[in-house]
Amino acid sequence: MVEKGQNPKIKIAIVAGEKSGDELGAPLMQSLKSLNPSIEFVGVGGSKMISEGLDSYFDMNEISVMGIIEPLLNLKKLLQLRKGLKDYLLKEKPDIFIGIDSPDFNLPISKFLRRNSSLKTVQYVSPSVWAWRKGRIKSMEKSIDLVVTLFPFEGSAYEGSKIKESYVGHPLAYKIDIKQEEIDRKSENTIALLPGSRKSEILSMGDLMVRAAKKLKEINPQYEFLMPLSNKDHLELFQENLEGLVNVSYGNSQEVLKLSKLSIMTSGTATLESILSFTPCIALYRTSWLSYFIIKPLLQIDSFSLPNLITGKKILPELLQADVTIDNIIASVEAVTEKDFETFLEEFNHIKENLRAGGANKASQEILQLLN
Numbered sequence: 001m002v003e004k005g006q007n008p009k010i011k012i013a014i015v016a017g018e019k020s021g022d023e024l025g026a027p028l029m030q031s032l033k034s035l036n037p038s039i040e041f042v043g044v045g046g047s048k049m050i051s052e053g054l055d056s057y058f059d060m061n062e063i064s065v066m067g068i069i070e071p072l073l074n075l076k077k078l079l080q081l082r083k084g085l086k087d088y089l090l091k092e093k094p095d096i097f098i099g100i101d102s103p104d105f106n107l108p109i110s111k112f113l114r115r116n117s118s119l120k121t122v123q124y125v126s127p128s129v130w131a132w133r134k135g136r137i138k139s140m141e142k143s144i145d146l147v148v149t150l151f152p153f154e155g156s157a158y159e160g161s162k163i164k165e166s167y168v169g170h171p172l173a174y175k176i177d178i179k180q181e182e183i184d185r186k187s188e189n190t191i192a193l194l195p196g197s198r199k200s201e202i203l204s205m206g207d208l209m210v211r212a213a214k215k216l217k218e219i220n221p222q223y224e225f226l227m228p229l230s231n232k233d234h235l236e237l238f239q240e241n242l243e244g245l246v247n248v249s250y251g252n253s254q255e256v257l258k259l260s261k262l263s264i265m266t267s268g269t270a271t272l273e274s275i276l277s278f279t280p281c282i283a284l285y286r287t288s289w290l291s292y293f294i295i296k297p298l299l300q301i302d303s304f305s306l307p308n309l310i311t312g313k314k315i316l317p318e319l320l321q322a323d324v325t326i327d328n329i330i331a332s333v334e335a336v337t338e339k340d341f342e343t344f345l346e347e348f349n350h351i352k353e354n355l356r357a358g359g360a361n362k363a364s365q366e367i368l369q370l371l372n
Helices: 019-035 047-051 069-073 075-092 103-116 136-140 180-184 199-219 232-237 253-259 269-276 289-298 306-311 326-338 341-355 359-369
Strands: 011-016 040-044 096-100 120-124 146-149 164-167 190-194 224-229 246-250 262-266 281-285 318-320
Touching (some): 019 047, 019 096, 040 075, 075 103, 164 359, 190 269, 199 224, 224 232, 253 269, 262 269, 269 306, 269 341
Parallel strands (some): 096 120, 120 146, 190 224, 190 262, 281 318
8 A cells, every 4th residue: 555645656568669769768767757756667678768767678679670561571570579578568567558659569569468457558659540541540449548649740630539649749859959059050061861770771771872972972072971870780781882971970860960951861750850950851761662562552641751741841852762862862952952041940940849749748647647
């Protein structure tokens, strides 16, 4: 029995499947602990979540795959990992399960735990039901109590649903706070290249970006290229020679974006980092042809990059699948550099304010209220 004035002991299972999930999970855990220091965390996460006290069941990178076909190629391994995790979490008897993003991995865990226990379930980061597979909401209603959304365009998909939805904005809107003098110090000719944080993304985009950089350097010898990679192992995935052309660094994407006047990147959370650093970006996305063939007829959106989705208009170039070519990248760079930089700053300021909607503090309050 909990004495009056004491915090009840709560066990939270929390699972993140990739780097961006780890970055969302750590501040959420921090905020939850500020409300109740006795919370115990179990599940799966990366180094940032582990540093906040998570006892990670296995290495998060084991489940970090993208697309439709890519997970199928690793299906046996993913299913074995998920089965082991389900059994482990059931034994741990958590009060709340929080799945951070990775819905194809996390939603079946929510369903399993709900069926076998009386815990509360949270999906932190909405599945892309606003873009495709909207029918998924019906099955989610049976196993999810709360969906925490990060972007203002996501909530409308849950209107009329039994699932509670809470828009909290994105923690990066608080974390990345660039000053005017930093904007003024941006080098006119510095371009950031961000091929992605997954091995599959580097293999798909890395060499293409280097070849585009070579061509851009021929057009303007003043250009300088910075490439912040997630770790040193990723450098071995390049076949193109980067020496003398690209300055490679590790784990410092936000610092690099603050210095750059423009970025070329694989679409994802990095596009948000870029605009919050007041750096216009060119978003690229390319998956396997089979994945694209399956998903294309189901898409319900005209844009795929976060800056364009948040504003509801095409403020920045984006290149999808067959359009991801060196010539199109160069044309996009020229289109961005010809625009008045001040027009971008106005849009980016608006996005930043819109995304400051309570963040991890609001999310943690909503999550703990599920136990009342």
